[in-house]
Amino acid sequence: MTNDTRPTIADVARRAGVSKGLVSFALNGRPGVSADTRERILTVAADMGWSPSLRARSLSVGRAFACGLVIGRSPDVIAADPFFPSFIAGVEDEFSVSGQVLVLAAATPGRHEEETYRGLAADRRVDGVILSDLRADDPRIELVSGLGIAAVTLGVPDIDSPFTSVSVDDGAGIRLAVDHVADLGHTDIAHVAGPFAMLHGRHRAAAFEDAARARGIRARTVETDFSAADGARATTALLDAEVPPTAIVYSNDNMAVAGLGTAQRRGLSVPRDLSITGFDDTELGRHLFPALTSVSTDARGWGAAAARALLQAIAGAVPEALALADPELCVRDSTAPPTRS
Structure with missing residues (x-):
């Protein structure tokens, strides 16, 4: 064994004075090894800093022990969200x-995205993928x-799918926001929506209407690409209207923060002159x-649920539709009754 390579089972066997087969049995907890010999082998392995080779493990069971998440958005949008x-x-x-x-990749929707998925599936580089930002007729x-790898979808596709879906009711959250500002007395509200090509952007916009x-x-709706810059653009357009809304419901916090800054730079007070929800x-x-x-919506919990579902799919579980808890509205200081009708 050289200083620049990791110890192997053969190295442990030589140090312990036993066969490679016996070391393999001991390290994998299999019977046929006396207690004293097993303890000696485990001690030698620990002293040498031995750890199982993922490559060898992958070859032995025919798995990559890797999963892919391909995000079909601009890297700038991903970095800021x-x-x-x-x-x-x-x-x-x-x-x-x-x-x-986890193998993470950003890819432009279309041919580049298709090539990315094909590349991940080639030579079994991943065992499965998480499909995010579902689109119409995705x-x-x-x-x-067709690539023969396991998958889960974030959201329920609008076409037949052989994969488990893990979803949150996008519409429920938007309805909570609309009811909240309506209860405060707002009668002229707007929605800064995500792209309608994405199912969750479309669902949120429909729920708003x-x-x-x-x-x-x-009510009025402005479509964006989910970025802060486009959120600011949409806010400017709404505030420039002959009769601007008194409340704006945004489709993500990133755009809401940009909208809040846009309003304040124009001399408006939030929430006195404009109520905002994210x-x-x-x-x-x-x-x-x-x-x-x-x-x-507990994005971290959603990620954990998607990962568990993907591991189960890789193990051969029957596909199912998993619905997570409905969103909740956290009311803070950016919303208040309107000062004008």
Whole structure:
């Protein structure tokens, strides 16, 4: 054994004065090894810093012990959105104790994204993938199914799918936000939505329109790409309207924070002149002034649930639809009754 290589079973066998087969039996807890010999082998292995080779383990069981998460958004949007770090932390909570490795990739939707999935599936580089940001008639469902790897979807696809889904009711959170500002007395509200090409962006926008209609109040929606910059653009457009809204319901905290800054730079007071709600209840939003009223969805818990479901799918579990707890609205200081009708 050289100084720049990890010790192998053969190295442990030579140091312990036994065969490689006996070392393998001892390290894997298999019968056929006396208690004294097993203890000696384990002691030698520990002293030498031996650890199991993931490569050897992968070859022996035909698995990669890696799972993929391909995010079909701009890297700039991913870097700025607090949802993804929290979600990935939840995935790692599960993978860190299961010996699984997360392979993360950002890819432009379309051909580049397809090539990324094919690359991950080639030579069994991953055992499964998490499909996020579902789209209408999402082509990734058929693509990943054809690649023969396990998968779970974040949300329920609008087409037939052979995969387990792990979802949160996007509409429930938006309805809570609309009812909250309506109860405060707002009758002219707006929604800064995500891209309608994404199912959760579309679901949130539809829920907003339905909730506003049920309350008999004026509503308008502006589509964005979920980025803070586009959230600021949408806010500017709404505030430049002949009759601006008195409350804006944002589809994520990132855009809500940008909207709050946009309003304040125009000399508006939040919430006296404009009420604002976010979505995802990020830590930053709680420390703003005023603190952000936001829909809480537990992104970290969602990541952990998705990781558990994917591990079960890899093990051959029957696909199912898993619904997580409905979101809650955390009311803080960015919402108040309107000062104008």
